[in-house]
Amino acid sequence: MRWSRGDRTNINDLRGRSSLGFRRGMPLGIGGLLAILLLSWLTGTDILSLLGGGAGGPPQPTSDAVGTSGSVTATPEEEELVDFMDAVMADAQQTWDQLLGERYERTKVVLFRDQVDSACGSAESATGPFYCPADRQIYLDLSFFDELRRRFGAPGDFAQAYVVAHELGHHVQSLLGIERRVRAQQRANPGQANALSVRMELQADCLAGVWGHAASGSGRAARGLVELEPGDAEEGLRAAAAIGDDRLQRMSRGQVVPDAFTHGSSQQRVEWFNRGLRAGRVDACDTFNGM
């Protein structure tokens, strides 16, 4: 991918606010924590909570000097990643602005470490990236991308961009009233809750593809936009195939907690991402009638 550094106006940086170590004892090393984060994201279960949150351990400061001062210690690589997230968000939001016109409202990615409070409840890194419809923001702990690369075998910047674009797809669903309608249907018909969730997730994959289509145009990099390069779409497809999904069902006050939650098969995820990618249109993403 080619992209240009922006002004980070698409980022709400709370990395310096959170501190897992001070919040409660955490007997897990960072490696163990990341493994649990991965497992939780894959299985849809907040395994960290199941473990009792490490009760009994003494409070420990985190080693990366995160505190309440708002200052943040980060490697140059992480700062580069923040700039990249901002560039992807700027580009994808411009795309949605053009596609939806007045119906589109800009949002931000809230970057956090370890733990964050959202309008959907308190969330931990183990929640994975998620979108909160109540405050219409995307929440992301950048450590997730380490797992995406190392454990899922889905490296590459477009794989990362795909994750953000998927969450932005949930934002579009919220703005268009789709999310609200689906939640109402789920309450009215609990037996269909899982199936409806899957369709929501696949639609978010398709909407991520719609942005991928726009970002595939040539000459974009020269205009300061994101421009996909050969192989990028395949990266996104690999990521779609490799990963399960996020979030709402793992929020501590989550709205949807189906035990047998599934996000659709890898094949379904790839297919819907591809549909959006090829068509570049929202109407190609009607997962509620097109299955």
Ligand SMILES: [Zn+2]
């Ligand atoms: Zn999702």
